Amino acid sequence: MISADDYKKAKEGDLKAIENICVVTWEPLYRFIYYKVQNREEAEDITQETYVKTLTYLQKNNAPQKNFLGFMKTVSLNIIRDRWRRKKRAGVIVNFQEINPEETVNIDEQNDIAQRLFLKSALAKLSQEQQMILDLRIIKGYSVAETAKLVGKTEAAVRTAQHRALLALARILDDEG
Amino acid sequence: MSKYNTEEKVSDYIDALNNEQKSEIIGTTDDQELEKLMATVRLVRTLREPALPEEGYPHRLAQAVSDKLKKEKQSSSNQSVKSAPKSIRRILPPMAALAASLLMLLLINWFGLFNQDVVYAMEKAVAQLSNYHGILEIRTKNAAGVEWLVRQVEIWSEDDKYAIKQDDGTVTVNNGQQKWQISQEKKEVVLLPLLPDPTGNSFDLRDEAKRAKQYPHTIVGSELVAGRQTTKLAISPPGGREYYLWVDTETNLPIQLQTAMQNALQTTYTFVSFEPNTEINPQRFAYQVPEGYQVVENNPGQLVATIEEAVAISGLNPLLPEQAPTRILAFEDGIVFDYGDTTIKETLPEGEFVLAPDASLGTAASGQLEVWQERLRWRQDGIEIQVEGVQRVELARQIAPDLALPNSNQDLVSKAQVKVSVDKEIVEADQKQVDRGSSPWQLDPLQVALVFVNLKVTPEGIQGEPVIPMSSFKLVENNSAEAVVEVANGPIERVYLKKLVRQDDTGIWSVVGYDPR
Numbered sequence: 015m016i017s018a019d020d021y022k023k024a025k026e027g028d029l030k031a032i033e034n035i036c037v038v039t040w041e042p043l044y045r046f047i048y049y050k051v052q053n054r055e056e057a058e059d060i061t062q063e064t065y066v067k068t069l070t071y072l073q074k075n076n077a078p079q080k081n082f083l084g085f086m087k088t089v090s091l092n093i094i095r096d097r098w099r100r101k102k103r104a105g106v107i108v109n110f111q112e113i114n115p116e117e118t119v120n121i122d123e124q125n126d127i128a129q130r131l132f133l134k135s136a137l138a139k140l141s142q143e144q145q146m147i148l149d150l151r152i153i154k155g156y157s158v159a160e161t162a163k164l165v166g167k168t169e170a171a172v173r174t175a176q177h178r179a180l181l182a183l184a185r186i187l188d189d190e191g
Numbered sequence: 192m193s194k195y196n197t198e199e200k201v202s203d204y205i206d207a208l209n210n211e212q213k214s215e216i217i218g219t220t221d222d223q224e225l226e227k228l229m230a231t232v233r234l235v236r237t238l239r240e241p242a243l244p245e246e247g248y249p250h251r252l253a254q255a256v257s258d259k260l261k262k263e264k265q266s267s268s269n270q271s272v273k274s275a276p277k278s279i280r281r282i283l284p285p286m287a288a289l290a291a292s293l294l295m296l297l298l299i300n301w302f303g304l305f306n307q308d309v310v311y312a313m314e315k316a317v318a319q320l321s322n323y324h325g326i327l328e329i330r331t332k333n334a335a336g337v338e339w340l341v342r343q344v345e346i347w348s349e350d351d352k353y354a355i356k357q358d359d360g361t362v363t364v365n366n367g368q369q370k371w372q373i374s375q376e377k378k379e380v381v382l383l384p385l386l387p388d389p390t391g392n393s394f395d396l397r398d399e400a401k402r403a404k405q406y407p408h409t410i411v412g413s414e415l416v417a418g419r420q421t422t423k424l425a426i427s428p429p430g431g432r433e434y435y436l437w438v439d440t441e442t443n444l445p446i447q448l449q450t451a452m453q454n455a456l457q458t459t460y461t462f463v464s465f466e467p468n469t470e471i472n473p474q475r476f477a478y479q480v481p482e483g484y485q486v487v488e489n490n491p492g493q494l495v496a497t498i499e500e501a502v503a504i505s506g507l508n509p510l511l512p513e514q515a516p517t518r519i520l521a522f523e524d525g526i527v528f529d530y531g532d533t534t535i536k537e538t539l540p541e542g543e544f545v546l547a548p549d550a551s552l553g554t555a556a557s558g559q560l561e562v563w564q565e566r567l568r569w570r571q572d573g574i575e576i577q578v579e580g581v582q583r584v585e586l587a588r589q590i591a592p593d594l595a596l597p598n599s600n601q602d603l604v605s606k607a608q609v610k611v612s613v614d615k616e617i618v619e620a621d622q623k624q625v626d627r628g629s630s631p632w633q634l635d636p637l638q639v640a641l642v643f644v645n646l647k648v649t650p651e652g653i654q655g656e657p658v659i660p661m662s663s664f665k666l667v668e669n670n671s672a673e674a675v676v677e678v679a680n681g682p683i684e685r686v687y688l689k690k691l692v693r694q695d696d697t698g699i700w701s702v703v704g705y706d707p708r
Contacts, residue, residue, distance in 0.1 A: 029254065033253035033339075044243070050236055052208060053208070054241075060254065066259045069260055131236075131654070133238065134651075138651060143341075152209075153236070154234045160616075173202045176200060177202075180228045181258055184227050184228060187231070
């Protein structure tokens with residue numbers, strides 16, 4: 015879908031060629047980054063920086079056209095790690111799911127899948143109510159007030175229940191991890 | 192740190208993530224328990240569908256990347272640019288958006304009075320339009336709000352003739368008698384079927400002016416489109432969904448059209464340059480094979496004068512509507528009757544009658560009738576018939592008098608043996624999620640039934656391929672408000688679904704009942 019000509023023109027900053035590349039690759043790349051940072055603005059910033067860094071790299075090197083997306087994912091991981099180190103130096107603790115700089119992007123993807131399965135099995139060990147509260151608050155994104163209404167509890171009870179559920183989940187993950 | 196504070200902080204942290212605020216807003220903490228809980232929240236959150244960027248993101252992204260690369264190139268000789276790229280989200284300051292909406296609100300109230308004048312002036316301008324030459328940009332946006340440039344074409348149009356030049360230099364010409372495509376790359380001239388002609392359905396100035404007059408319409412604002420001041424009209428075709436047309440205030444001609452969101456896709460056609468009543472070289476519509484080019488005949492069909500000729504060419508004995516067509520085209524395997532704004536295509540059926548997943552179902556000739564956008568399709572007497580265009584229902588009824596369109600008031604779901612209770616608030620939240628572009632599968636009754644049935648089989652969740660595959664599910668009824676899906680195997684025989692929040696193309700399906708096997 016991306017022609018050799020697109021790569022050639024894109025590194026010179028040609029808008030149309032860059033657009034051709036972005037249209038095909040932005041979504042899987044963005045999803046990959048969002049999965050790591052869990053924040054839209056940050057994911058957008060890193061996506062953009064990834065394209066700039068990749069195309070700058072291509073000005074001096076040949077494009078890894080066979081797995082261009084995989085290459086960009088590796089670039090994005092490096093950016094995430096740099097940001098993480100910068101924040102760490104600035105005293106802000108942001109733990110991007112224990113980033114290990116030695117990992118390759120493929121291993122990282124496998125880890126993500128394994129982590130997902132592991133997390134699902136850990137969640138299944140919580141009580142029905144705890145699962146429901148975490149589902150409503152974190153996965154579905156309801157506010158405390160909305161969740162309280164849906165489960166028929168007070169807002170304070172929802173906060174306590176969600177706190178307990180997270181403690182229990184962290185314990186299960188620690189024990190089994 | 193007290194227990195109360197930790198609970199509150201964790202809760203605030205979840206809210207911050209839910210509101211897409213940056214994760215460091217909680218700041219630093221030495222509280223190891225809090226830190227661990229925050230990490231657990233982030234981990235659980237990875238199971239959630241990511242929040243996607245606002246509409247038009249790939250284009251803005253490409254623009255920002257291009258600007259950045261050009262800037263870096265310019266300054267690379269004397270200094271290296273170290274600062275992090277600015278987020279392109281910041282290019283559109285929220286204040287500008289607010290001001291624009293206020294202006295729009297004022298215009299809506301103000302322009303309502305002059306509604307008829309705009310359409311009348313457009314009709315007049317279009318009637319006086321002898322020809323035009325312009326560059327049309329076609330952009331598509333999906334339900335997630337992501338927009339991309341499909342293509343840019345150059346158009347020359349005069350009476351019923353047109354020539355269209357694509358980005359890659361390919362030229363398609365229709366001079367009313369013949370249609371062909373010249374490919375510079377392949378050095379080929381391909382003769383094409385004259386009908387059906389999809390270019391006629393995209394953005395034709397004359398058709399649009401006619402429709403705007405014919406259908407209820409309102410002025411909803413004034414906008415600058417491709418450097419031209421325009422009036423924006425909202426047009427509501429009966430039974431169809433509202434779409435928008437932008438009319439140039441200087442020439443009174445329509446220069447932009449935005450279709451309604453159909454099948455999670457919305458297309459915008461914009462004339463980025465436009466010259467009405469200009470001089471067009473007649474040679475542009477003349478059939479000529481450039482030197483060194485090869486002519487390829489791609490079952491182009493033939494204009495025929497009588498049904499007998501069409502039968503002889505196609506080998507098909509067509510079902511005839513009462514109303515005589517303007518033109519008849521015969522192909523090797525089918526016949527097309529052209530009525531100007533509507534076409535009837537009759538072909539020999541191939542394989543089983545497979546319905547588009549998001550089509551509504553009616554009946555025709557004692558069988559299934561697929562109703563999809565402006566198209567009706569069914570099989571009758573060993574022929575597959577497809578009627579497309581504004582007169583589709585009248586013309587289709589001339590072939591299949593028993594044709595019945597889906598009746599959205601018909602009760603399909605009350606016969607379910609087991610009722611499934613639905614939490615309205617959760618459904619409403621799911622609908623909002625789909626409106627934001629997440630989980631579009633909830634718009635497809637087959638997908639919703641598949642998830643429901645498989646969760647009954649594997650309540651712990653669907654991992655990898657579902658136990659009961661998609662091939663076991665068949666849509667048997669769909670009146671666009673309620674639907675019934677049959678399942679070939681597994682514990683459930685029939686699933687009953689309903690659009691609980693809204694009954695149009697954007698409404699999500701919910702399972703409201705089922706029949707156990």
